[in-house]
Amino acid sequence: MEVLQQHFFDLSLNYNLRNPKSKRPTIVYAVFRISGKQYKINIGAKVYPNQWDSRLQMPIIHNISNLDVDNNRIVLAQINQTRLAFDNVRSYICNNPHELEYPKRCLEIIKQNFNLKPYTMKNRDSITQWLMGYIEANKRGNTLVKELQNVNFLRRFFKEHSQYQDDFTQISFEMINDAFRYMEQMKQPNGKQYAVSTIREAQKKLKAALKVAAGREFRKFNWQATEIDEVQITKNLIPKPERGAKNAPLTADEVAKLREYECGGSSKVARDLFLIQCYTGQRKSDLMQLLDSKNIDWSKGIITVNKQTKGKCAAYIPIKDTLLVNLIKNYEGQLQRLPVKYNDNLRKVAKNAGLTRVVEYTEQRGKIVEEHKGHIHELIHNHLGRHTFISRMAEAGARKDEIKSITGHTCDSTVDDIYTHIDQLKAAQKGAEHQRGLYDTKGNDTVSFPQQAASNNGVVDSGILDTVVDLKIKCRDLQREKQELASIIARQEYEDAIEEIAWLPPTEEDFVIHPVG
Numbered sequence: 001m002e003v004l005q006q007h008f009f010d011l012s013l014n015y016n017l018r019n020p021k022s023k024r025p026t027i028v029y030a031v032f033r034i035s036g037k038q039y040k041i042n043i044g045a046k047v048y049p050n051q052w053d054s055r056l057q058m059p060i061i062h063n064i065s066n067l068d069v070d071n072n073r074i075v076l077a078q079i080n081q082t083r084l085a086f087d088n089v090r091s092y093i094c095n096n097p098h099e100l101e102y103p104k105r106c107l108e109i110i111k112q113n114f115n116l117k118p119y120t121m122k123n124r125d126s127i128t129q130w131l132m133g134y135i136e137a138n139k140r141g142n143t144l145v146k147e148l149q150n151v152n153f154l155r156r157f158f159k160e161h162s163q164y165q166d167d168f169t170q171i172s173f174e175m176i177n178d179a180f181r182y183m184e185q186m187k188q189p190n191g192k193q194y195a196v197s198t199i200r201e202a203q204k205k206l207k208a209a210l211k212v213a214a215g216r217e218f219r220k221f222n223w224q225a226t227e228i229d230e231v232q233i234t235k236n237l238i239p240k241p242e243r244g245a246k247n248a249p250l251t252a253d254e255v256a257k258l259r260e261y262e263c264g265g266s267s268k269v270a271r272d273l274f275l276i277q278c279y280t281g282q283r284k285s286d287l288m289q290l291l292d293s294k295n296i297d298w299s300k301g302i303i304t305v306n307k308q309t310k311g312k313c314a315a316y317i318p319i320k321d322t323l324l325v326n327l328i329k330n331y332e333g334q335l336q337r338l339p340v341k342y343n344d345n346l347r348k349v350a351k352n353a354g355l356t357r358v359v360e361y362t363e364q365r366g367k368i369v370e371e372h373k374g375h376i377h378e379l380i381h382n383h384l385g386r387h388t389f390i391s392r393m394a395e396a397g398a399r400k401d402e403i404k405s406i407t408g409h410t411c412d413s414t415v416d417d418i419y420t421h422i423d424q425l426k427a428a429q430k431g432a433e434h435q436r437g438l439y440d441t442k443g444n445d446t447v448s449f450p451q452q453a454a455s456n457n458g459v460v461d462s463g464i465l466d467t468v469v470d471l472k473i474k475c476r477d478l479q480r481e482k483q484e485l486a487s488i489i490a491r492q493e494y495e496d497a498i499e500e501i502a503w504l505p506p507t508e509e510d511f512v513i514h515p516v517g
Contacts, residue, residue, distance in 0.1 A: 010035050011093065011106075013086045015057045015079065020049050023162050028052075028075060030082045034103040043078040047071070065169035067125055125168040125220065128155050131209055141285050141309035147209075150202040157182045168213070168220040173227045176210070184234055184366045193366035196236050203233045237369050238362045245361035246372075246379055249388035250278070254355050254376065259323065261353035270345035272327055273338075277385025279324040280317045281393070281407040284338060284382040285309035290317065293333045303328075308408045315408035343381045350377035 011034055018027040025046035032039045047059045051072060058079060059072035093106065128151050135147045157179045158166045164175045183199050207228065214223035223229065236243070250258075255278055258271055273287055282290050282305070289295055289305045296303050296319075303317040319325055339345060355377045363372050386407065393403050403409070 011090060013083065015043075016040070017047070017049055017052060020052070022049055024048075025071075028079070030079075030086075032086070032107065034106045037103050039103075039107050041082075043075075043082055045071075045075040045078045047075050065125075065167065067167075067169065126166050127168055127171060127210075127213075128158070128166055130168070130213060130218075130220065131206070134209060134212065143310050146201070147205055150205050153183055153186065153202055154179060154206065156186065171210075171221050171226055171228070173231060176207075176226075176228050177231045180231055180234065186366075193368065196234060196238075196364040196366070199234050199366070200236065207231070207233075234367070236364065237367070238364050242362045245359065246363065246374075247384060247387055248359050248361075248376070248379075249384065249391040250355075250376070250380075251357075252392070254357070255388070257353045257355060258349065261349060263349055263352070266339055266341070267345045267349050270339055270342050271349045272331065273335075273342070274346055274382060274385050276324065276327050276331075277382065278388050279321055279327075281386050281389035281403070282315065282317065283308070283310060283386060284342065286315070286408075287338065288335060291328065291331045291333065291335045296328065296332060305408065313408050316405050318406070346382065347377055347380055350380045351375075353377075355380070 012032070014031045014033075016029050016031050018029060020026070025048055027046055028043050029040040030043050032041070048068070051060050051064060051068060052058075053060055059075045061069050061072050061076070064072070089106070131151045131154070132148065135144065135151065139147050155166075158164060161178065161182070164170065164178070180203050183194070183202060185193070186199075187193055210228060211223060212218065213220040214226075255275070259275060261271065263271060273284075276282070276287065276290070277284070280290065280303075286305055286308050289309075290303055295305060298319075301319050303319060305315040305317070307313075308315055319328055355375070357376045358373055359376055359379055360371070360373050363370055390403055390407065393406075
């Protein structure tokens, strides 16, 4: 009997992941073992490590999103191609066993038997990528910067919470709720938590953008099924009357101090631009348009900003005040760009000008509420000029629509909030007049209490408000007295006329008998 020689070849194929602990797609390697030596070849496709079955040496294609299924089918196709090529090479080596003496030669034969084309893995339906594209296409100016920051908040959340994937197919109530709660704990580079206004604004904007993504145009996910609308926005724990105290508007005296302060260079530019904001109510981002010669009509005394940087509506700014006219003329067509350190220079000017009023305010960062005090020169910033303009105009009696046409507000609640606060204070002052002597049956004079010092911490200067209310009450009383006096005079004239008629001597006409009928 012929004895056949046995041959045992050290030849095998396995698959390994480049980074099996990664949260991102990683390269799949085909690992060839030839005569005790290993060689790995990139198969040209990637897979998520949590979707790789190490025992079966293949990606899973069940219980995952449709996009992941498509990507994993590409991986399977590449794996099958390498296996087919490996089988062909193994058959060749079986017929040519001497080739195993040269492992690198065997590897070259393996490479020659298949040509792997690298596939670019399709991006997942990324939530943050879609938000970035949507915001960049629909927002501009400072709003664009702020809303891109909101997306970065969400990116930080995904980076630190590996149990959630940045994928619309994985979006849920739990994901967005945890993201919003994470924002309450986030810290800035300086170590402080974000202000509650920043957190709430980010949550509202993200929620609104996600609703657009679920809408008819994009249909990224089912809005009703995910119940994202039920996710709670972080609560503002500051009592309503105390909100906005940090942004207390400047008083007329403080604006006068800034106006009279002598300075030069960048400090003067910052001071002058802030005064322009105080007189026009415009945002910092709209100052370039405000001072553009083509927008200024000196004959009509008005500046027209057709499209504001933040809003899409126009603003019509009158230029009647002498100081404002001089400021506009000084900077018309001269402002090439906004000052780099606008707020820093403004605070320095405010300090040197003697703006030392102490402002008490309540601040909430994250979910922590604290009481603070600070000088107005420490808290002043460019947008305070806009608040100051609206507050002073409201106190002067300007109507809401008049202010909105100048500032360019549409549905913004800023003007309404200021007017509501002022109306409430006026109503309280008028109520005080009715309260005086409410239960006084003897007509005794009411007790007068010393007035407390006026506080400038609120939106309205109480001293000015008291004067306005007192004048209105006096005018009302004078009108009533005038009406009563006119009535008395008319009645007196009537009685005098009757008396004159009674004392007139009778005439012949008085004795004439006129027939009846």
